Amino acid sequence: MKDPTITPEIIAKHGITPDEYARIQGILGRDPNFTELGIFSVMWSEHCSYKNSRPELKKFPTSGPRILVKAGEENAGVLDVGDGWAVAFKIESHNHPSAVEPFQGAATGVGGIIRDIFTMGARPIFLLDSLRFGPIEQGAPGAAANRHLLAGVVSGIAHYGNCIGLPTVGGETWFDETYAGNPLVNVFCLGVLRHDQIARGAARGCGNPVFYVGAETGRDGLAGAAFASRELTEESREDRPAVQVGDPFREKLLLEACLELLASGCVAGIQDMGAAGLTCSTCETASRGGTGIDVDLDLVPKRETGMTPYEILLSESQERMLVIVHRGQEDRVREIFEKWDLPHACIGHVTDDGIMRIRAGDRVVAEIPAADLTDQAPVYQREAAEWTPPQEVDISTVPAVDLTAALPRLLAHPTLAGKRWIWEQYDHMVRNGAVVGPGSDAAVFYARECDKFLAASVDGNGLVSRLDPREGGRRCVAEAARNLACAGAVPLGATDNLNFGNPHKPEIFRQLRDSVEGMAEACRAFDTPVTGGNVSLYNESPAGPIDPTPVVAMVGIIEEETHITRQSFRRAGDSVWLLGDRAAGLDASQFLLILHGRKEGRPPQTDLEAEVVLHQAVRDAIRDGLVRSAHDCAEGGIAVALAECCLSGDGLVGAEIFLPDDERRDDESLFHEAPGRVLVTIDPADEEAFHDLVSLCRVPVRKLGTTGGTELVIHLRTQTWRWPVAGLFETWDGALGALMGTVAEPLAAH
Amino acid sequence: MKFAVLRFPGSNCDQDCLRTLQDTFGAHAEPVWHKETSVAGYDVIILPGGFSFGDYLRCGAIARYSPVMAAVREAAGRGTPVLGICNGFQILCESGLLPGALVRNRGLHFICRQVHLRLENTTSPFTRAGRAGQVLRVPIAHGEGCYLADEETLDRLENEGRVAFRYCLPDGSVAPEGNPNGSLRHIAGILNGPGNVLGLMPHPERACEERLGSTDGQLVFASLLESALTAVS
Numbered sequence: 015m016k017d018p019t020i021t022p023e024i025i026a027k028h029g030i031t032p033d034e035y036a037r038i039q040g041i042l043g044r045d046p047n048f049t050e051l052g053i054f055s056v057m058w059s060e061h062c063s064y065k066n067s068r069p070e071l072k073k074f075p076t077s078g079p080r081i082l083v084k085a086g087e088e089n090a091g092v093l094d095v096g097d098g099w100a101v102a103f104k105i106e107s108h109n110h111p112s113a114v115e116p117f118q119g120a121a122t123g124v125g126g127i128i129r130d131i132f133t134m135g136a137r138p139i140f141l142l143d144s145l146r147f148g149p150i151e152q153g154a155p156g157a158a159a160n161r162h163l164l165a166g167v168v169s170g171i172a173h174y175g176n177c178i179g180l181p182t183v184g185g186e187t188w189f190d191e192t193y194a195g196n197p198l199v200n201v202f203c204l205g206v207l208r209h210d211q212i213a214r215g216a217a218r219g220c221g222n223p224v225f226y227v228g229a230e231t232g233r234d235g236l237a238g239a240a241f242a243s244r245e246l247t248e249e250s251r252e253d254r255p256a257v258q259v260g261d262p263f264r265e266k267l268l269l270e271a272c273l274e275l276l277a278s279g280c281v282a283g284i285q286d287m288g289a290a291g292l293t294c295s296t297c298e299t300a301s302r303g304g305t306g307i308d309v310d311l312d313l314v315p316k317r318e319t320g321m322t323p324y325e326i327l328l329s330e331s332q333e334r335m336l337v338i339v340h341r342g343q344e345d346r347v348r349e350i351f352e353k354w355d356l357p358h359a360c361i362g363h364v365t366d367d368g369i370m371r372i373r374a375g376d377r378v379v380a381e382i383p384a385a386d387l388t389d390q391a392p393v394y395q396r397e398a399a400e401w402t403p404p405q406e407v408d409i410s411t412v413p414a415v416d417l418t419a420a421l422p423r424l425l426a427h428p429t430l431a432g433k434r435w436i437w438e439q440y441d442h443m444v445r446n447g448a449v450v451g452p453g454s455d456a457a458v459f460y461a462r463e464c465d466k467f468l469a470a471s472v473d474g475n476g477l478v479s480r481l482d483p484r485e486g487g488r489r490c491v492a493e494a495a496r497n498l499a500c501a502g503a504v505p506l507g508a509t510d511n512l513n514f515g516n517p518h519k520p521e522i523f524r525q526l527r528d529s530v531e532g533m534a535e536a537c538r539a540f541d542t543p544v545t546g547g548n549v550s551l552y553n554e555s556p557a558g559p560i561d562p563t564p565v566v567a568m569v570g571i572i573e574e575e576t577h578i579t580r581q582s583f584r585r586a587g588d589s590v591w592l593l594g595d596r597a598a599g600l601d602a603s604q605f606l607l608i609l610h611g612r613k614e615g616r617p618p619q620t621d622l623e624a625e626v627v628l629h630q631a632v633r634d635a636i637r638d639g640l641v642r643s644a645h646d647c648a649e650g651g652i653a654v655a656l657a658e659c660c661l662s663g664d665g666l667v668g669a670e671i672f673l674p675d676d677e678r679r680d681d682e683s684l685f686h687e688a689p690g691r692v693l694v695t696i697d698p699a700d701e702e703a704f705h706d707l708v709s710l711c712r713v714p715v716r717k718l719g720t721t722g723g724t725e726l727v728i729h730l731r732t733q734t735w736r737w738p739v740a741g742l743f744e745t746w747d748g749a750l751g752a753l754m755g756t757v758a759e760p761l762a763a764h
Numbered sequence: 765m766k767f768a769v770l771r772f773p774g775s776n777c778d779q780d781c782l783r784t785l786q787d788t789f790g791a792h793a794e795p796v797w798h799k800e801t802s803v804a805g806y807d808v809i810i811l812p813g814g815f816s817f818g819d820y821l822r823c824g825a826i827a828r829y830s831p832v833m834a835a836v837r838e839a840a841g842r843g844t845p846v847l848g849i850c851n852g853f854q855i856l857c858e859s860g861l862l863p864g865a866l867v868r869n870r871g872l873h874f875i876c877r878q879v880h881l882r883l884e885n886t887t888s889p890f891t892r893a894g895r896a897g898q899v900l901r902v903p904i905a906h907g908e909g910c911y912l913a914d915e916e917t918l919d920r921l922e923n924e925g926r927v928a929f930r931y932c933l934p935d936g937s938v939a940p941e942g943n944p945n946g947s948l949r950h951i952a953g954i955l956n957g958p959g960n961v962l963g964l965m966p967h968p969e970r971a972c973e974e975r976l977g978s979t980d981g982q983l984v985f986a987s988l989l990e991s992a993l994t995a996v997s
Contacts, residue, residue, distance in 0.1 A: 172874050176905070177815040179776025263774050263818025355773065441876045441905040443967070444813075446780045449975050460975060462783060575975065 017048035028055035091545025099464035116166025135213035136205025148194025177262035184457030195555035228334035230317035300384035309362035399520035431749035469503035474565035487532025494568035499629035502577035503570030515559025582663030586722030598688035605685035668723035777813035811852025824854035853963030864913030870946025
């Protein structure tokens with residue numbers, strides 16, 4: 015088959031601007047052929063080159079004493095956790111593919127992030143996910159389509175994670191009309207390795223053979239990276255070939271084979287074939303190694319016949335790796351691949367001329383300086399619109415509602431409801447490490463390999479980010495750090511997923527810029543360098559862009575097993591305390607959104623200095639053995655946080671609470687979302703020690719009441735509200751299953 | 765006493781079983797690759813959970829043809845205890861070492877959670893450390909764990925005391941609310957005729973440490989170790 019002639023239309027179809035085309039001509043000293051144009055188009059897509067976001071990403075703090083591999087150096091960053099051990103972790107999105115084909119889109123998203131981790135030489139040990147969908151309630155516009163997306167995404171994650179044997183131990187899921195037609199699927203993976211096991215994605219050693227291993231290449235996922243760098247339209251369904259099909263069994267074999275291979279000492283460099291497949295892996299390894307690479311496409315294992323070089327290079331077939339092997343070790347390498355029944359082939363070798371040379375037999379089909387392809391990618395400083403701060407909510411415009419009814423309504427809303435319907439579909443117990451599994455502030459995982467207790471939390475708040483992107487950025491980082499503190503952990507580092515609309519729009523670029531600046535500021539405050547992450551732009555459906563949704567996953571370490579703390583009330587008779595007493599209005603609250611349909615207000619601002627002190631106080635109290643449970647007050651305010659403490663343990667525990675008079679309206683006092691607040695329970699015998707300790711830290715602290723009974727009772731001034739916890743549990747735990755039409759299997763434990 | 769933990773392509777609870785045996789019980793346990801043709805020298809054979817061969821055809825349907833399975837069948841015939849957990853149970857049913865079949869859960873979803881089990885048999889090498897009617901809290905994690913067999917087989921299993929574990933409520937009573945997957949007669953685990961082959965869907969290896977929420981699964985491994993002691997003395 016003859017390649018098409020390059021015309022301005024073909025160039026435009028590849029998403030290459032006239033300026034970029036001129037740059038390509040400059041690099042090559044000639045016109046590119048069709049295959050080369052395809053290579054440039056995927057390598058210079060936002061997904062691979064970060065051309066629109068790179069100047070912003072530079073604002074993140076990326077160094078620190080624990081950093082072993084920095085952000086951007088390799089597939090994932092690596093952090094020291096002590097005793098010669100390290101963790102590699104990263105979050106990645108698969109939003110566009112999931113919008114078009116939720117099951118495979120989400121499944122291959124899981125596969126991709128797992129490969130990023132074992133490519134580093136790490137044994138993956140757990141996953142987290144952060145999901146966003148449109149409304150699923152009866153009668154909501156598009157509810158049936160959104161339910162289809164939720165069901166598909168959850169079963170896709172379950173399919174891949176369960177089969178490969180990696181537990182999804184935590185996450186968060188929100189529902190809002192802004193995500194209708196453009197769901198967000200962000201998946202985090204963490205792996206452990208010894209310092210001396212860090213593998214590099216560099217093609218080193220002229221003459222070293224280059225092996226292809228894993229699934230055969232097909233036409234699936236053609237140019238998916240370019241697809242992900244466009245807005246979703248009515249016609250996106252026709253892009254279904256850009257979505258790949260996942261094979262978790264193949265990936266399990268690939269994972270075991272690669273770890274065995276890396277342990278054998280035969281490997282000079284290793285790189286997964288993710289976005290932009292063979293193209294990206296060959297030119298990136300050569301670029302990192304300061305070498306060239308010579309590959310023959312005729313030798314690539316294929317599952318279809320008649321594939322053109324263009325198709326082979328741009329295919330995003332899953333479960334494939336590129337391995338550069340020390341010369342002379344070829345037989346040992348083949349033996350390992352054969353043990354694991356994996357297709358493999360030696361497809362080329364490393365050269366010293368800096369050229370990525372692609373051949374089809376004797377015919378050279380592409381010849382590009384490898385370093386230029388990665389380093390000369392265009393970088394754009396996009397234009398940012400001016401920001402007009404939002405108006406504060408005038409509380410007199412918010413009609414008073416029956417608050418006894420309001421709490422169950424909030425708890426029944428899919429965003430705030432219990433997520434058991436989701437996480438019971440994930441094998442969250444495999445690998446015997448989920449000490450605190452899904453449904454607490456942070457997950458705590460016992461990494462047996464290195465005898466360490468790791469904590470992780472993933473957070474984002476699109477509502478706050480929409481109203482005040484800078485605060486949204488600070489807020490999600492502070493919440494993740496607070497969640498770790500509540501579990502008893504010291505945060506070590508973070509990975510970010512930036513989900514935004516089209517950055518060519520000045521309004522969107524402003525959201526991106528401000529969000530990153532807010533996140534960077536907070537990461538500095540908590541001393542948590544960003545070890546890498548993912549940028550997902552062009553999240554727009556025909557209805558418009560999504561609310562800006564930066565998501566952060568933070569990893570921490572818990573020094574002693576006895577420090578591990580859960581969010582749920584442990585027993586009756588403990589006293590309930592609030593740390594970080596703050597008042598605020600209903601601005602940017604779930605209460606205002608869910609009960610009044612208003613996405614409004616000036617979000618209460620995160621005080622980073624106060625947060626740092628608060629987290630330290632919580633950890634100190636935990637280390638002193640004074641804290642029985644600790645829970646972050648976040649979405650839904652203190653009333654929802656109290657309910658979660660009552661409902662999320664192994665058994666239900668009621669409480670009687672006396673809220674302080676904050677001179678606000680009742681609905682504000684119960685449901686405002688001022689950040690920087692933590693609910694803890696204390697053994698009455700430890701009250702004095704606890705009070706002394708936190709007062710010394712200068713953290714505002716107040717006793718609210720006592721746990722026990724079968725009701726959650728809240729007193730405020732002359733008012734009293736009562737909710738039987740059994741009823742709240744039924745509402746909160748059953749809501750999601752009821753909405754999904756398949757009631758979750760009943761729980762016998764309660 | 766030496767345990768073999770079989771490793772099929774796609775097994776993913778092999779490490780959990782090995783570590784539990786080694787770390788919690790100090791037992792001698794080794795992985796055995798599915799292409800091996802002998803299991804000589806092992807006193808207990810464990811088929812761990814996971815997705816052998818991706819479970820792409822039918823759970824366990826391909827693994828039964830692995831070379832090691834001929835040796836397992838032979839060892840089972842000689843009376844060696846064989847324990848199949850989750851996917852291992854499915855493989856044992858596909859191999860004909862246990863009767864019946866495991867099909868899609870009643871609710872159609874994969875379910876991972878703690879469940880309660882009632883111990884029904886206390887004479888097998890896997891359960892002798894327990895007492896009849898004892899209630900255990902052990903997790904499940906499967907999409908296809910609904911146990912089916914014809915009425916005649918079910919009656920025979922009951923009459924011969926070969927139902928080892930039944931799903932139940934925390935108080936030990938048997939009711940539909942306690943049955944997570946729709947298994948007939950609430951069956952969670954069964955024995956072969958001679959009682960030396962046990963298949964169960966719940967994961968006892970995930971309930972052997974306090975930090976994981978339950979130590980009730982220790983009963984199975986403790987029974988096996990006790991059986992060995994009895995055999996020696």
